[in-house]
Amino acid sequence: MNKTIADIAKISGVSKSTVSRYLNGGSVSEATKRKIELAIKETGYTPNPFAQSLKAKKTYFIGTIVPRLDSYAASHTLIGIDEQLKELNFQLLISNTNQQIEREIETIYSLASQKVAGIILLATQITQVHLEAFEKVNIPILLVGQEHPDVHSLIHNDLEAGYAIGKYVLEKGHRKIAYLGVTEKDVAVGVRRKEGFKRAIAESEGCEVRYFETGFNMFAAQQRVTEMLEGFQPTCIVCATDNIALGALRAAQLKGLSIPKDVSITGFGGYDVTEIIHPGLTTVKLFFKEAGKMAAQNIVKLVNEESVPKRTLSKYEIIERESVDSIIPNDL
Amino acid sequence: MNKTIADIAKISGVSKSTVSRYLNGGSVSEATKRKIELAIKETGYTPNPFAQSLKAKKTYFIGTIVPRLDSYAASHTLIGIDEQLKELNFQLLISNTNQQIEREIETIYSLASQKVAGIILLATQITQVHLEAFEKVNIPILLVGQEHPDVHSLIHNDLEAGYAIGKYVLEKGHRKIAYLGVTEKDVAVGVRRKEGFKRAIAESEGCEVRYFETGFNMFAAQQRVTEMLEGFQPTCIVCATDNIALGALRAAQLKGLSIPKDVSITGFGGYDVTEIIHPGLTTVKLFFKEAGKMAAQNIVKLVNEESVPKRTLSKYEIIERESVDSIIPNDL
DNA sequence: CTGAAAGCGCTTACAG
DNA sequence: CTGAAAGCGCTTACAG
Numbered sequence: 198m199n200k201t202i203a204d205i206a207k208i209s210g211v212s213k214s215t216v217s218r219y220l221n222g223g224s225v226s227e228a229t230k231r232k233i234e235l236a237i238k239e240t241g242y243t244p245n246p247f248a249q250s251l252k253a254k255k256t257y258f259i260g261t262i263v264p265r266l267d268s269y270a271a272s273h274t275l276i277g278i279d280e281q282l283k284e285l286n287f288q289l290l291i292s293n294t295n296q297q298i299e300r301e302i303e304t305i306y307s308l309a310s311q312k313v314a315g316i317i318l319l320a321t322q323i324t325q326v327h328l329e330a331f332e333k334v335n336i337p338i339l340l341v342g343q344e345h346p347d348v349h350s351l352i353h354n355d356l357e358a359g360y361a362i363g364k365y366v367l368e369k370g371h372r373k374i375a376y377l378g379v380t381e382k383d384v385a386v387g388v389r390r391k392e393g394f395k396r397a398i399a400e401s402e403g404c405e406v407r408y409f410e411t412g413f414n415m416f417a418a419q420q421r422v423t424e425m426l427e428g429f430q431p432t433c434i435v436c437a438t439d440n441i442a443l444g445a446l447r448a449a450q451l452k453g454l455s456i457p458k459d460v461s462i463t464g465f466g467g468y469d470v471t472e473i474i475h476p477g478l479t480t481v482k483l484f485f486k487e488a489g490k491m492a493a494q495n496i497v498k499l500v501n502e503e504s505v506p507k508r509t510l511s512k513y514e515i516i517e518r519e520s521v522d523s524i525i526p527n528d529l
Numbered sequence: 530m531n532k533t534i535a536d537i538a539k540i541s542g543v544s545k546s547t548v549s550r551y552l553n554g555g556s557v558s559e560a561t562k563r564k565i566e567l568a569i570k571e572t573g574y575t576p577n578p579f580a581q582s583l584k585a586k587k588t589y590f591i592g593t594i595v596p597r598l599d600s601y602a603a604s605h606t607l608i609g610i611d612e613q614l615k616e617l618n619f620q621l622l623i624s625n626t627n628q629q630i631e632r633e634i635e636t637i638y639s640l641a642s643q644k645v646a647g648i649i650l651l652a653t654q655i656t657q658v659h660l661e662a663f664e665k666v667n668i669p670i671l672l673v674g675q676e677h678p679d680v681h682s683l684i685h686n687d688l689e690a691g692y693a694i695g696k697y698v699l700e701k702g703h704r705k706i707a708y709l710g711v712t713e714k715d716v717a718v719g720v721r722r723k724e725g726f727k728r729a730i731a732e733s734e735g736c737e738v739r740y741f742e743t744g745f746n747m748f749a750a751q752q753r754v755t756e757m758l759e760g761f762q763p764t765c766i767v768c769a770t771d772n773i774a775l776g777a778l779r780a781a782q783l784k785g786l787s788i789p790k791d792v793s794i795t796g797f798g799g800y801d802v803t804e805i806i807h808p809g810l811t812t813v814k815l816f817f818k819e820a821g822k823m824a825a826q827n828i829v830k831l832v833n834e835e836s837v838p839k840r841t842l843s844k845y846e847i848i849e850r851e852s853v854d855s856i857i858p859n860d861l
Numbered sequence: 862c863t864g865a866a867a868g869c870g871c872t873t874a875c876a877g
Numbered sequence: 878c879t880g881a882a883a884g885c886g887c888t889t890a891c892a893g
Contacts, residue, residue, distance in 0.1 A: 202886065202888095211863075211864085214863070214864055214865080223862095229862080243641075245644065245885085245887070248579075248885070249886080249888080250869095250887090251887070251888095252868080253888060266611075267605055267801075272599040276598050276625060289623070290620070295608075312578065312579065415801075443805050451807070469599075473747050473748070473776065533871085543879075546872080547880075549873085550872090579869090580869070580870035583887085584885050585871080586872095871884100875880105877879085
């Protein structure tokens with residue numbers, strides 16, 4: 198059977214209080230300390246976390262709500278969160294909503310009823326219902342990937358990153374460009390990245406840019422690009438995610454176009470697969486794992502009632518590979 | 530503040546015992562049932578799971594140990610486990626070991642000290658130390674992906690699947706084949722798949738087959754294939770995983786070979802990306818999500834002390850795409 | 862530094 | 878059907 202604190206007390210000949218004090222780093226004499234240590238080693242005792250949480254009125258669970266488990270972004274963010282949380286002696290509880298936004302709400306309440314100390318939400322959209330739930334459960338919440346003025350958040354620098362990739366393709370001489378984005382309901386990916394890109398475009402002259410919208414799925418993107426290519430032949434396709442870029446790549450290839458000679462393509466995310474495909478995809482790398490670590494640090498601070506900036510920014514970096522051609526005119 | 534069962538008792542004018550009985554489906558009169566329901570609705574009361582677990586001496590956590598979070602196999606298996614566990618009213622606790630096998634052992638003990646009801650281990654290797662840990666913690670364990678005579682397991686039918694892909698390439702006329710496997714320490718992937726493949730080869734004549742070993746990483750595989758191609762030019766490369774196949778594909782392409790005209794390639798796993806790359810990869814699809822669901826069902830049965838077969842097999846299917854050429858001689 | 866006692870929020874025989 | 882009481886394994890003032 199499982200040993201309890203009473204067993205340890207009996208074996209080491211002290212009271213339960215003293216054992217508890219030892220466990221929690223209170224003041225215990227060297228001699229009793231040794232006796233207790235011995236008893237613990239001998240029995241393999243570990244405190245019952247349920248009893249601890251019940252009594253101490255606090256738990257060491259951090260709930261993380263993810264829209265999906267099978268995405269590079271989600272899994273790498275989770276890896277970072279998990280790693281950092283372990284270091285801080287918290288336990289990660291992952292809840293997958295399978296991209297159903299109603300389940301996010303349910304999950305917020307159910308995590309609360311499980312008495313988690315805090316919640317990290319890998320967010321896609323923040324609705325009024327979300328805000329209401331945050332309010333009601335009354336536990337620290339941290340948004341990752343999206344921001345909202347009323348909630349603490351950690352976001353990728355989508356605006357600047359969008360600007361950077363815009364500048365990049367412009368510098369490579371592209372002027373006839375298709376921008377393949379996603380729904381504006383997703384503020385980070387659908388609005389901010391495009392906004393940054395537009396700013397870059399606005400600083401350049403003689404551009405012909407058309408904007409298209411597709412889903413996050415690569416097959417949907419493939420089809421969208423196939424259609425697009427009927428009526429518009431850009432020299433460069435800038436995609437709001439790597440998955441979209443993968444779809445674009447395949448659509449172009451199936452059309453017999455050579456990348457980057459006939460058309461250049463860029464992605465956004467920096468997934469591993471962008472390096473292994475042929476040609477390698479030029480993309481904006483986002484640091485998901487690092488973002489996850491920062492998120493874990495922030496939520497724990499929030500739990501401990503330490504101060505945290507309302508908004509934390511994660512970095513990005515442009516990775517140059519083979520999918521973008523330089524078409525700078527000869528006269529340069 | 531959080532309401533307790535005492536609050537509900539007071540509001541509805543009955544005893545705590547009765548409320549508890551109502552909560553646990555005991556016999557309660559219609560009238561009191563209604564009063565209690567009202568009080569619960571009014572207060573938004575949810576039972577404290579720590580108190581429940583402490584008293585009832587059982588928990589609804591199932592710990593799942595995964596070697597990594599960022600793999601198609603792991604995440605899809607996890608999705609299946611999570612989905613099924615929710616349905617069975619259990620809560621999934623994911624623990625990532627980051628491919629460090631010592632951490633698997635630590636995690637087994639730490640999950641046990643967290644009083645999980647059962648453990649699912651997405652296994653790579655089963656060592657003596659594992660068996661010892663299973664023994665010591667004395668809670669139900671289910672292996673997924675690997676098997677061992679002493680432990681319950683759920684595995685993909687690697688042997689048959691290996692045989693099937695061997696038969697397949699043979700039927701396509703290939704006789705000069707490279708098999709790209711992994712370490713035999715991984716019994717399922719390193720031994721069984723190869724064994725099945727060899728059986729198919731043994732049934733055919735005039736084959737020249739060479740066996741190579743590489744890691745699970747696509748970049749390592751790419752390099753391995755690049756080297757291999759110096760000394761051996763097969764008409765077909767059979768890979769033990771999709772990631773290896775991706776590496777092989779890139780190596781061949783960088784060498785200027787056209788797939789499948791110059792060399793055919795097959796994978797193993799059925800990752801989404803194998804469909805979007807160009808050419809599409811012919812592969813053996815494994816049903817990770819379904820396997821995860823079965824695993825969840827089995828571990829819960831084990832927790833409830835119902836009987837479960839020592840070994841459960843998950844299915845597979847060959848997906849034909851463009852990466853394998855038919856080179857059947859003209860005389861057919 | 863140490864121990865006795867109360868209490869965290871539940872569940873479960875037991876008696877009625 | 879219902880309630881009083883004990884107890885799950887801890888922690889935490891309080892007194893010494």
